[in-house]
Amino acid sequence: MPNINLGIMQALLTEKGKKVKSFHFHLEFLPFIRRANPRVWDQFLAQSEQFGVEYMGLDYLFASLLFDDRYRESEDLFKERLESIGLTLTNFDTLREITRSFIEYAFGKISPHLQGANLVGFSCSHYQLSSSLLLCSMVKKVYPDVQTVFGGKDCSGTFASELLKNMPYVDFVGTSECELTVESLLDHIKDGSKEIVNVVSRGENGTIQKAPSRPNTSLNRLPLPSYEMQDFPIPRNELIMPIEFGRGCPWKRCTFCPDESYNILCQAKSAEKIQDEIGYYLDISPDLRNFFILDSDALKDPKTILEVSKFLEEKGLTFHYAEFRAERMNRDVLSAILHFGTWASNFQIGIETFSDRMLQLMNKGVTALKNVEVLKAAAELGVPVQFNLFTCYPGMSTQEMNDNIRVMDLIAHILVYDNILIYPGEFYLPTDCPVFMNPEQYSIRKHAESIFSVIFKDFPMPSYSNYPYPYQFDNDDEQYRLSTIIREKVDAIKSKNRLNTYMTYKDISDGLEISICLNGNRTSHILTGKEKSIYLSALEKIREAGSIAQEFDMPVEDVSAMLQTLEQKGLVLLSPDRKSFLSLATKA
Ligand code: SF4
Structure with missing residues (x-):
């Protein structure tokens, strides 16, 4: 899936008469590894998927090159973590050499465009920070005058300032959406009297300064993304095109979610704009038939979903993902989503738990009754949905677990439907969410460093990218026991079928x-x-x-x-x- 922010920036800046070139290196890295060493690639991928990319993923490879000295000093810690997921340091070092060749290849590709460039930007949202920092450091070494900006969820919230303090080759970090930010930066680079917005940067004496915040341009007025698809190493019929239905969460208050720190203006695109965008891809190539809906809640306006569904019906497209809050879902919306096309994977509904008290602890803004209404409708209409079920949570006790289990037992005949997938999972602690910021209030003790920082000896940044923090509940043993019970309940329900339940x-x-x-x-x-x-x-x-x-x-x-x-x-x-x-x- 190409990066939609780069696609939009490419189109927007071109429209404004600027010379711009974008690269989607994330599409090239995996084929590059597979070509170099398919065996080590398969092993690493399988293990990091199973144990979580936060624990050991591709970002660690780039990080080991970026923080080379610290990696050398921390090899014993890497060895220990790699062995805990069935990999060896030799596996890692083999991939590390491939990663080194890749970053040199990437630098070689951007080099011809750097001479005379004003700004180099990096969009990092899915553990892409270390690779971007590594490439950025290479750019600055050869072109010290070029300005550099980082943006995306990997460097949002309080971490933006940490990044500037510790990475001298980063000049600006975005604190909101990219469009207005990058435009203001380019104007400022040309004319120093022009205002910069939505970034943190270094002041003259090295202090970190925050530029004023300004709301982003209307999504309906942004140009359609532009990609140089001939450069992608993936055939068009295998590309998944990202589509924004809107941006930003209309709620922003769940205690486990850092969404508020992203400073994304909540906006919904009009049905017309969404239809234009899909039509535009179909005109580019009839092979572009795979789509991924980006939006933390694609259901900002039910009327849009109904209209888009009518437009999509009979087009035979495939959708790979979308997220919806349960709060405003109803049967009309669910049936409409069913008519979007084929769902290659079930779409996600924010259910989280069936305990009302847990939903209140999470400040989820929805009730267990509403969750059940939505799932019952999905089951009966045959709509493919999936949801995460928290098996433990700060403040959760036997009482909440009993509530949850009571409702799950009552609705077992709904949960057994094949089109409903349940993913039980432990609470994990991202930075900038309310629980992270007030751990005592939520009865947890968080570790001093993130899961990433802890693997490097004497790492200067306790937070890094979006990596979660290890933590302990005040009632850790109880939570572990409750978690096991909830997992067993899910397994027991899902082992049944509609003939016996x-x-x-x-x-x-x-x-x-x-x-x-x-x-x-x-x-x-x-x-x-x-x-x-x-x-x-x-x-x-x-x-x-x-x-x-x-x-x-x-x-x-x-x-x-x-x-x-x-x-x-x-x-x-x-x-x-x-x-x-x-x-x-x-x-x-
Ligand atoms: S979990 Fe979803 S609904 Fe809750 S604040 Fe985050 S994005 Fe919004």
């Missing part, structure tokens, strides 16, 4: 029959009269007891009593205040 409803002559099969036990319930009507009214959408009372002309106490009976039978899920509910049975 179901809760279905069907109309029969004397009422509504609900048939349940759970752990081999079959039961059934017949609902009649108002109980049946009330149950049917909440099959697709959360209802409130108050509005039900009005609709069915009943005292609200009677509705509440009825809901309590239905809850005892395991047929509905109630909100913690017991004022809202959802009927859980699916259509037979």
